[in-house]
Amino acid sequence: MMFIRSFVFFFGVLATLLLGWAALVGIPDIMISEVKPPEGLERYTAEELFGRQIYIREGCLYCHSQQVRPEGFGADQDRLWGRPSVPADYVYDRPHLLGTMRTGPDLMNIGVRQTSVSWHMLHLYDPRLVVEESTMPPYPWLFEVKRTAGPDEYILDVPGNRVPEGKVVVATPEAEALVEYLLSLDRSFDAPQREVTNDDDE
């Protein structure tokens, strides 16, 4: 009797977990793995992937989401953050960077909204140089302060007298890759069929 009860108990406990896994992970995996990369979505280049790695390393995802909500759910559409995101937008994303926090704005289409390299560079070096009231952290270690820049190095145009006399601020390869990644964030192409997202479409 005791044995049967224990068996029922452990079996029940296992079954509940596996059911949850099947419903929320297993079945969606089968359904969504058929999603094809849409036309217009390009694979990340090696440089962009390196930049993406910096994005992960510095934890940008704890303040920025990468998912645009549809009309009627929040003001994403009114703020012109891009069309609603669909599963196909993410086929090349590993790990995913959807995020759950918007201490800063959504970045799913930042490459459309802000195309200026110099803006991004200054903003990463010290956000308050370009947005006075910003609460975003500065990333000075992605830059180098030195006497002269190398031939291919990007020199920041830092306003005011922050930079010591006779020195320049240049972007490290990490900063360049990160900006490259940000500029690649562009899902302005037409959304592919949405039936996976909205089963009641047709």
Next chain:
Amino acid sequence: MTQESKTNVNEATERAKAFHQHETMDDTELRIKIDESVTSQTAIFFATSLFWLLIGSIFGLIASYKMHWPDWLGEYAVLTFGRIRPAHLNTVAYGWISLAGAGTLLWMTSRLTRVPLQWGWMLYISAFLWNVGVAFGTAAILFGYSRGMEWLEFPRIAGAIIAVGFVFFALPILKTFVRRKVKHIYVSLWYILASVVWFPLLYLTANFGHYQGVVEAGMNWWYGHNLLTVWVTPIGLAIAYYFLPKVIGRPIYSYYLSLLGFWSFALFYNWNGIHHLIGGPLPTWLVTVSIVASVMMVIPVLAVAVNHHMTTFKHFNMLKYSPTLRFTVFGAMSYTAVSLQGSAMALRSINEVTHFTHYTVGHAHLGVYAFSTMLLFGAIYYIMPRLSKWEWPYPRLVRLHFWLTAIGVIIYVVALTIGGWYQGLNMNNSDVSFIDSVVKTIPYLYLRSLGGTLMVAGHLIFIYHFVLMVKRAGPRRFAPPWFKKPVEESAV
């Protein structure tokens, strides 16, 4: 004692005999033997958990200050917000809550099965591996090797070390259960057994599965939420079910409610994860399933709530005396609050406002702090003297610890609940520029830092007191550190 309360006690004893044998056996010798079999293992888990509590909550405090003073310590890559924040989450979740929880569970297991702990040597290996895993994983995050998924930031190697550590924790618990000397299995033990089966499975599927794009996001949140389902919450509920009746000296109100609470919890809670992605690019049916399951959580929560509150009801005066009970009741009430809030937050209309805001962070701390952490504090206050055979030397420090953390977390949660809601409304109103919506949250973020500072001060006092106790410094007491003499109770 009045006539009425005598009948109550008799009735209670009868019920206790039927359902909770361990409560009525006054066989102290066996208890001492049992306690001795777990002493050094539990103490190691507790002591190391306090180390992570200290480190982890200081990380949290730094992250909090940085949200309103972004340039403070801004030049150090290792301390940047995006690294210190996941370091905070992982140290408090896998260090503090998990280790303190493991220590409590193993102590409760041998008490509830009425046998000395079996295979106790494995727990030394477990504590060692677990701590190594957390230390290694945290260092990896700070030095830039995060995996980039919330709750799963530790590199796979650290995950594997922790998983092996967990197996060495689960085996002694299961073995002790097999050797049990009781017929009736008390409800705390259901939660303990379920969590030692669930946790390793969950951890392995999440750390070692292969998924892509939005499925990975789904897996991420199935895991993130389930860590609460299969580990953090069962720890808290096992503690509440054990200590409320224990300290009050009355059995739990209803066995059938416990049963309903447990199975509905197991069934629904598992399906909640995708409510972290409402409005996101996942299939609508998937999100809807999670919303429905989140609302169904009202059933287990109310079952547990009624059960706990009916047990405590009429005994609130005990709160004046017992430190353990004060923390336990605070934690049990927070469980009801945080769960009902969570069910509400899963509704689309509310989620539209609260998602992506500081409101969620307030909710998180109502859960992991006001519920879990406070219950763990209470459990440690109860268990440590039984292991070290030395009472807490200064009741005053206990009181200070309680008020600092209780007031701190209330400020924290209230500030972010109001500030986050307001932030959500502003963000959803495109007439307010985004940066304005950011600026308007700053006063609430200052308040959060205030609350957090009080909480950390409470932790420092607790740790100081713990060290005093272990070193047997301070006055020797032969009775628990009651806040007032319980004799007064019979006079009331």
